[in-house]
Amino acid sequence: MVMKTEKNRQTANLELVKQSNLTLVFNFINAHQPVSRASIARATGLSPTTVSSLADELISENMIEETGMGTLHGSGRKPIMLAVKTDGGCVVAVEVRKGTLEFEVFDLKGNSVVYQKCGISDYEKLGDIIADEVEKIYKGHGRLLGICVGVPGIVDKRTKRVLSKLIPVNRDNNFFDVLRMRFPDVKIKLGNESSFCAYIEKVEAKKDIHSLVYIDINVGIGSGIILDDRIYTGAFGNAGEFGHMSVDADGRVCKCGNRGCIEEMAGPPAICKALGVSSISEIDTNDKSVYEKLDDICKYFACGINNIMNMINPEAVVLGGEVTYLGQPFLDRIKKKLDEIMFSADPEVFSLRFSSVSGNAVTKGGGKYLLDRIFEDGDFIIE
Template identity: 25%
Template structure:
């Protein structure tokens, strides 16, 4: 019971702080004496701080404001993408205190080399965090691919060229190997926790070279029976379409993936950041690019129709790098969904761009640890 009450008090301050002890007691339904004892324990563990006097507007002694500590426990987020590596550290308040995103053409390099460089970035970020008074309580790695049931293996990440990769086998012994999670899932969680997304049932799209999605139902990730839910990029749009890297034909990625859009636009050459190249050409009014983006938006709308009819989400959030393409994708997506969704009322405002954009997966990776601490602080002294 005490473990649950510690979590209740800390979660209340996290959601609504700064709050006085009396205000916390009023919100959680415990006595002031019980809350005071729990608060003292959380203060002693370095999870809360008691700051300036907070006026209550009522007679009597004003309370001191409780808030999450900006030092102490923190989460380390890591990310490997086709063209970048990332690392960030967030404190209990969810504020990024360390942030690194560096270019790296990972799709053409061995996994061992990529993970070695990522480990160096993780170690440097950890040192920076320590200098800020932060203590890393866990590390999570965002990966653009399908994970094994135990979340220790990247079974299939075609845009990295990874198949059956176990990151822990290539991680330095001096560093704790990170937990693995799909980058689309982490982008969705970041949207819930830090993106200001009011809906708790949503489809979150994370797109760049590949296209993934995450389904959140009542504020919880839906993973599917074996953890493979969310492969939006391999939903068939045209069954007789071009062959996909997965082996099937006509998958969404063949029409709406960044490199597929570049090909459709007739843009040649290798681009370190294909989305940025598309944005530049769209802003210039490059007609073939605008047409290709319209076709990509139509393909997205076709693929998402089934999700809307099956799940009835309160929001569809276009995230990842494709947030930057929202001005050109969303109109065609909206038109297609409006034409196809007939069995339920369709509100075009359901579809919207992410507030976090490319930052989402990396931020979500770091937040996963701090959210676990907030919902179960006793885990720190088990």
């Protein structure tokens, strides 16, 4: 019995190694194509035999192709070059919003090939509505390899259910199970939208970075965490509740029951209240006195960001959402406060900035995350 378990474990380990090597080779080809088998072996440290066998598998899966002879460096035969087969497959990323669903199809090179919106009113049928649209939208772009769904809510990792106040989806809604039934052979990822925003911010960052926190500042404040290039959501899926981090133990009572939460003390409603306006877009950003009135708000944000720095020490913190309307002077004021209190980051590396991603960051980030891990196994595979 023990022998059998050990053997199963070894088989599982071998399978994991293979998946990780396939990911390594496929992603290397995608980043450096056209490229020879010998170059892949040199760059990845895998043996030439392993690279050849993995390349054969990717060719038989129709995911890469031989594109002809490359140039010869030194003596011997000219190498045969490999490139990703653009139409060899695709992934579909979906953003579930209030009243609409947004879909984006990506080819194997990560190019966006279709972007489409549709209205939704009956969230009880969310699983079937997503599945019907996905079936229509990916046609003509090769085999469907994966679906990634981003939602504005907490995803329970254990039950694969979502709890959201922004869309009418609660723990009874089994849309993930419906998708799993409708697409039994397809990789499906489900995650909080801020996680996918965080991932695309990391991918599109000017520097090569591996850790980042994205804070989405709207009426609700959420965040997405990237650690070692992966989305981190914690043991239960609730990590990243930046909005409910307290910055004043004696502050105002928040709807969560705690006191002094950032969402309560510094979110858009608090900003509007401090300035006597009803929405952020009414604020005159040319009026310098505006920023002086937001001094406490900036202090609260700096305090919260400093807590993030002390806890997980990311290379970048990116702010997005409606608060970006307040522009650079707002960010500069937070930075100044942060500089006064932060001691745990290298100023040469660390950056605090506004989001710079164009297009739909949720679908872009979800699609990229899925493509970067397309060989990873498992049903519900968000970390």
